Amino acid sequence: xxxxxxxxxxxxxxxxxxxGRITLGEDLTELRQLIRNxxxxxxxxxxxxxxxxxxxxxxxxxxxxxxxxxxxxxxGQLKLxxxxxxxxxxxxxxxxxxVFDVYEDEARAVGSFRKATGA
Amino acid sequence: xxxxxxxxxxAMNPEPQVVxxxxxxxxxxxxxxxxxxxxxCTKAGFDDEDLHKIxxxxxxxxxxxxxxxxxxxxxxxxxxxxxxHPDRVEIHIRDQGSGFEPGRIPDPLESENxxxxxxxxxxxxxxxxxxxxxxxxKGLGTEVxxxxxxxxxxxxxx
Ligand SMILES: Nc1ncnc2c1ncn2[C@@H]1O[C@H](COP(=O)(O)OP(=O)(O)O)[C@@H](O)[C@H]1O
Ligand SMILES: [Mg+2]
Numbered sequence: 001x002x003x004x005x006x007x008x009x010x011x012x013x014x015x016x017x018x019x020g021r022i023t024l025g026e027d028l029t030e031l032r033q034l035i036r037n038x039x040x041x042x043x044x045x046x047x048x049x050x051x052x053x054x055x056x057x058x059x060x061x062x063x064x065x066x067x068x069x070x071x072x073x074x075x076g077q078l079k080l081x082x083x084x085x086x087x088x089x090x091x092x093x094x095x096x097x098x099v100f101d102v103y104e105d106e107a108r109a110v111g112s113f114r115k116a117t118g119a
Numbered sequence: 120x121x122x123x124x125x126x127x128x129x130a131m132n133p134e135p136q137v138v139x140x141x142x143x144x145x146x147x148x149x150x151x152x153x154x155x156x157x158x159x160c161t162k163a164g165f166d167d168e169d170l171h172k173i174x175x176x177x178x179x180x181x182x183x184x185x186x187x188x189x190x191x192x193x194x195x196x197x198x199x200x201x202x203x204h205p206d207r208v209e210i211h212i213r214d215q216g217s218g219f220e221p222g223r224i225p226d227p228l229e230s231e232n233x234x235x236x237x238x239x240x241x242x243x244x245x246x247x248x249x250x251x252x253x254x255x256x257k258g259l260g261t262e263v264x265x266x267x268x269x270x271x272x273x274x275x276x277x
Contacts, residue, residue, distance in 0.1 A: 024182055025146055058179055058243055062236035069234055086171065093246055094239055095228050 003027035005034055013045040013110045014038055015081070019052035022060030035067040035078070044076025045113040049106070051082035056090060068100060077101070081109050135202040135209070142181070142197040144189040152181040152199050156210065163203045165269065172247035173208070173267050179240040180212040180263050188214025188261055206269055207249075213262040218255035 003020040016035075022028065038046055048064070050056075056064075064080070071078035079101040083091065091097045103109035138159050142148035156177040157170050165173065181197060189195035192215075200211040225232050227239045245251045250266035 023178070024149070057175065057182075058237070058239040059182070061239055065234055066236040069236075090243070094242070095233060099233060 003031065005031055007034070007038070010047075010106070010110050011113075013047050013113050014043045015047045015049055015106070015110075017049045017052070021055040021057075022053055022063065023055060023057040024059035028059055028063050031063055032066070035070065039070060039074050039076060044071060044074060046071055046076065046078045047081050047103075047106075047109050047113070048078065049081045050084065050087055053084060053087055056087050061090060061094060061096065065096065065099070077113060079103065079109060079112070081106060133205070135204045137200065137202050139198065139200040142199060144185045144191060144193055144195050144197060146185070148185065148197065149178055149181050152197075153178045155199070156201070159201045159203070160208055160267075163208055165208070165267070169267065173210070173265075176244045176247045176265050176267075177210060177212070179244050180210075180265065183240055184212050184214035184216070184261075184263070187219070188216030190216065208267050210265040210267070211262055212265070213256070213260055215260040218261040219253065221251070221253050 002025075003018065003022055005016050005018045007014050007016050009015070016038075018031070020027075022031065035046065038044075046067070048067075064078075068078045081103050083102060088097070088102075091100065091102075101112065103112065138155070140152075140155060142152060153174045157174045160170055160173050177199070181199065184197040185191060189197065195215040198211070198213040200213075202209040202211070221241060224241055225238060227233070227235065227242045232238060241251070244265065247267075248265045249268045250264070252264040254262045254264065256262055
């Protein structure tokens with residue numbers, strides 16, 4: 001049960017629908033590359049949809065954080081959508097809910113980027 | 120009936136049931152270890168929430184044993200042992216590395232560490248089990264010992 005990530009465009013936001021396990025391994029390298037590529041091509045509003053993420057480990061959490069920092073450093077934003085209870089609990093105990101912007105509604109999440117970039 | 124080393128032989132305290140495997144220093148071992156943990160602990164009667172916590176603690180511990188302990192050296196092994204007691208399961212994860220001081224690990228909740236991309240494994244393990252110990256086996260490697268009690272509540276975040 002490995003990870004899959006598909007991107008789609010909603011307005012000026014790139015939504016990345018992630019399914020499966022975000023754990024140490026090749027999949028994690030792929031996710032990192034995907035985020036780096038988006039930023040490099042100028043897609044700097046990134047929304048990770050984690051609704052179908054069944055499991056995330058400390059390396060996966062680290063990857064979310066490093067995506068967040070990479071986006072911020074390049075004048076972009078990386079936000080999270082639809083956390084399952086497991087993922088939410090992990091971000092809670094690691095105090096990362098104070099770091100990430102988290103949404104439960106896609107339209108609202110997408111709208112939050114528009115406001116932030118002033119477009 | 121012989122008692123386990125280090126344990127007081129009590130008639131009320133039957134010998135634990137033991138499951139032990141030897142794993143290669145390979146990422147595939149991580150998932151195998153985790154599945155075994157969930158399997159053993161399902162049979163031992165832990166509930167779904169505990170199974171997830173135990174599985175994750177084993178996942179992180181085996182990754183650490185492979186990476187930090189064995190330094191990804193394919194000639195080194197990781198031993199995983201479950202001891203099922205009536206009130207708890209004890210999990211031993213042993214590598215062939217030179218050990219570490221858990222007290223010296225930076226706190227991932229400190230603001231200067233919050234945006235680091237690593238350093239959360241042991242913190243998560245500690246929050247998922249009731250006891251976490253590290254034993255330096257002096258030239259024979261390092262053993263991490265996790266204890267999960269039945270019907271225990273994990274440490275609550277302050
Ligand atoms: N089995 C081990 N052998 C040696 N050092 C270890 C072991 N497990 C953990 N460590 C040390 O503890 C540190 C923290 O581990 P952890 O919290 O899992 O974070 P990470 O693995 O992301 O560095 C590691 O960076 C390493 O220095
Ligand atoms: Mg680790």
